[in-house]
Amino acid sequence: MAAPDLHATSRVSAPAVRARDVRVTLGGTEILHGVSLDAHDGEVVALMGGNGSGKSTFVRSIVGALPLAAGEIRIGGAPASAAARTALGYVPQRLSAAGGVSATVTEVVASGLLGRSHLRPPRRASARIAAALDTMGVADLAGRDVARLSGGQQQRVLIARALVREPRILVLDEPMAGVDLESQVAFAHALSHLKEDGTAIVIVLHELGALARHIDTAVVLEHGCVTYAGRPPADLGVHALPGHDHEHAHEDPEPAQSTLGLDSL
């Protein structure tokens, strides 16, 4: 099912990300059955759905980690080539930022400065790394071993690794999974600043939670199909899960309660 183009009348410029009827096949099985999504500059699009709904597969196809069987993805109005994807900052789904060998926060974030023709960090790398760490509120951890940080701090380091690229589009795959309250606050702050700066954001979430007030559009996937695309209902959360009837009333807590008191952000 194709998502309606919610912004076609209100926006003139091409969306930062436009996916149309994306189909992805893994091991001979079609995982995505024609998924569409638009994310404009300064817009936050939440990609929701239960386990196995195809959320991660979809974002991985956006960043080029998986080939499309059919459909099209455009980045900044151009077909999603390797060159076009340099505008992307990607935060893959990770439970830990640690590898097999110890590495400092700075070393991990520095790898975000590399690219097709940059096998070594460019000049002014230190300033850009410091700025990205500052945005995520982890500047004081720069010299620490990532393996020794809390899960939430590690997640913020991974987001800083994407932000150091100064991306026009930020794609995050479940960045809030298992994240502590302090890191949720830091991320909500960062998200609002990135929106103001015009960054388009596609974020995979299980629940809107602390980020609810910053989400402009919610796209819900079930079994590789879009079942909802539009303004996020205030109570969209567990109700995004497969099998839930979106048409009927429910008894979710009010958003103010579900945002852990972060609605002042």
Add this chain to the structure above:
Amino acid sequence: MALLSDPLVQRMLLVALLVGASAPIVGTYLVQRRMALLGDGIGHVALAGVAAGWLAGSVADLAKQDALAIPGAIVFAIAGAVVIEHMRSRGTASADVVMAIMFYGGIATGVLLISVAGGSNANLMGYLFGSISTVTWTDVWVTVGLSAVIMAVGLGLRPALFAVTHDQEFASSTGLPVRALNMTVAILAAVTITVSMRVVGVLLVSGLMILPVAIAQLMTRSFTRTMSLAMITGVLLCVTGVGITLEHDLQPGALIIVLGVVLYVVVTAIAAMLRARGRHRVTPPHTPARITHDETEESHR
């Protein structure tokens, strides 16, 4: 000191120094990727290459029968590394089984071919456990050349190789040439094994790549410093091991690895004591369990 004026001793120490410094470079990337045993797999295949080179030298009736042993090892080790990397990157389900077949197939083929070529058990033992005491100036120059390649590539491309071994999916999203960089690590591993074979032999070659990294990890929290410290540790182990065997009739390769294991145990004990002492002073940091990227990538498949 008089020993140092002996050309053989000079050659032995020079090779020990170069191998000790270069083997941990690739070892750091392998540990980072949690493929510490890759060196063993390639090492076993390299033995088949040594034997094939030996046989070729025998068939060609070369004056020096083992003249083609090292070239044979390089060719087989690189081919083996390329096959293993290809399977790893494709996520082949049976990759571990194929790697096991390469382990046993490599060593069995090596033993058979050497005996067919008329090699003795002593020749075989030299390749299995190292034979640094027979090193020639030609061996030294080959070691100098290959070590220079390992250091130039392994240190020169460190930021990119760190990125690709730390998080391949992210590295790919940045546009880094991930496939080429992965292949670079695999080929560097093959070259390192060929170079190190002379000192510690194919059976212990992986130890020389991994042990210094494991020791360095206990003392530092940065990737760059871990690699530097591992290189220093590798040099100390190799030069000390070879130095001791100049005075005592011991097998150098085995001694170097045993010294490494002992050093690892000692440093682990000291680090544990320091941590225990530190715990009395400060609250311990929260240390979440490390989850391998392979595991998380697996969940996407």
